[in-house]
Amino acid sequence: MDDHFKIFQNINQSVEQLLTNKHNSSEIKQSAISLNKSVQPCLEELKQSAARLKMLLQSSLNDLDHAEDVWYSKQKIATIATDEIWKKLDNLRNNHFKIRFLGSQCKREVIQKAQASWKEVLERIQRKWFRNTGEQQQKIIGKDNKNIFLQEIRTVVSYQSQELIQIIKKSLNTMYQEITNLHLENIFQYISFLDKKSKNEARIKINLMLNEIQASFSSLIVHSSCKSRSLLEFEHPFRAACRYLLNHNCNDIDWNQFALFKKEVYTKIIEIVNTVMDDRVNFAIKSIGQTIAFYTDFLERQYRYQQETPQQREAEKAWIDQQRKQLKQVYTSIEAILDPTNGSLSVS
Template identity: 65%
Template sequence: MTGVKMNDHLTSFYKINQSVERLLKSKHHSSEVKQSAINLRKSMQPCLAELRQSAAKIKDLLKAGFDDLDHAEDVWHSKPKIARVATDEIWQQLEQLRKEHCGIRLLGSQCKREAVKQAQACWKQILEPIEAKWFLGKGSQAQTIVGKDNKNNFTMEIRTVVASQFQEIIKIIKKSLNIVYKKLAHLHLDYVFQYVIFLDKRARDQTRTRINLILNEINAKFRSLILHSPCQSRNLLEFNNPFKPAVQFLLNPNYNDIDWQNFCRFKKEVYAKMIEVINTIIEDRINLAIKSIEQVILFYTDFLERQYRYQQETPQQRNAEKAWIDQQRQQLERVFSSIDAILAAPGF
């Protein structure tokens, strides 16, 4: 229902009320018809109330229309600004980002391989004195068991070396991630903000929020391995979790002795978990880095596409668009004024 039609209805209600007032004041009408007039006026009162409620609701809904027109005008004003932006630096950024989009994935694979290699060497170095002390006899022949008399001392050593290996893995992963982080820093992903400012307010706010979230996530995840990791990574890292099952199996209190076969199984399980931890954490960060680069590439390509379209627009097209926006605003303002008149009208 438009404001004009609502005003027509309001006028009709007031005409009915005026007619009722005249009839009630007249001495030439019967009491029966006067009672009918009173009843009619009472019947019209909820209609007027409903009309006002509808007007109030429409007035509230109209705000979205005004917001849309404000946005359309903001976009209209942003077009010449975007059309005039020099883009040499954007193309340079795009070229570098597209190159590093693949390069980051390769760097991640290299970091994982190197981290696994370092962790394996460290694990081997830690285990050699343990094996020599507890399992290798004369002639480097493996002993069968660590007896119950020596189990407590052996247990203490195993727990110590496992804790040491866990901390070493953390250092190795952090070192690898630092390489990736420095690579990302050299890409200057935050340069996009130099061009975000040319967008209309709605697009500017949305883009700034999205890019800031990405940059904040990069900083958080590359600085903390546990707090800002996915659930799988946290489960792998918290409380020395990765090696607990292997340690518990090896040091099972239900067995008095620890044999060489179980010790070999323990070594393999710890090694497998090391690889899982390293690959999971580094892969998570690499995926984040790639996603971040993709988002910045997407912004630049969209910006260039906008610029090309805006540069093709003629003065006649721009004038026609502005005229259309102004015309729609006038229409809404006319409806708005009509609704205000309804809301301000007295009751009867």
């Protein structure tokens, strides 16, 4: 491309010399002027092509920079002591199952505590409003009594909803402490040995993972899945259970309606706890699995790098240097075309 550019430059210089020579005929001068005009688009096309090629070539040079960065990182990774990595890996593998077991245990305990708390409150309401009269449970008769009863139910539901959330949070704090004790952030000291591109990608991924763990165990709604959010972000999660007590066509509430309400409450407790806890446990297990995968891959890389001979490493570095040398020759040629001070031709 540079040779072609020089040819057009020479033509331009020749035209200028011809035009300044008073001995040349007007006919040849007119031909020279026409030639000069026709050469200008060729020069412009070369410049534009050179600019596009420069951009593409920069990408190739960046690839070689990355290849060299990987080459240097391989030497660092090959010399790292592995005892500490294996220790961390074994600890994570053991706790991978422990966290799952702890999650199941915490779910059972939360459900038991929540249902026991609800049972105590509902039995108190039952004794107050549904006393036995002969062989049948008493009905709540009349609009006034029904409104007083429903207001009491609303107060209880609101309070018990918050009570359930506190029970869940306390259990999640226990789990989060176990996860914190794993020190997943220690992975950063090994990420630092990677090449720049892999290092940046890994740091972003791990930071996101650690922030998500913290956020998901500290908030039940903001960082929840859609299903968890839909269960908790209403005024209270037991609104659906209350529909069994709301019969607008009747001012009475009988025992069967209250029994259905109680059943729905216990079912909803199980659903909420399972969903919220499973969201967190599954994410924690996934995060531990990702950390295990990183350490495993790191050790596999190290083993491969340690098998490389000095001759192989030298050959790889020589290949990278040779490719860069050739590309820089092309780059220099392109710069010669794009530099406006290169030659006397100015594109009009």
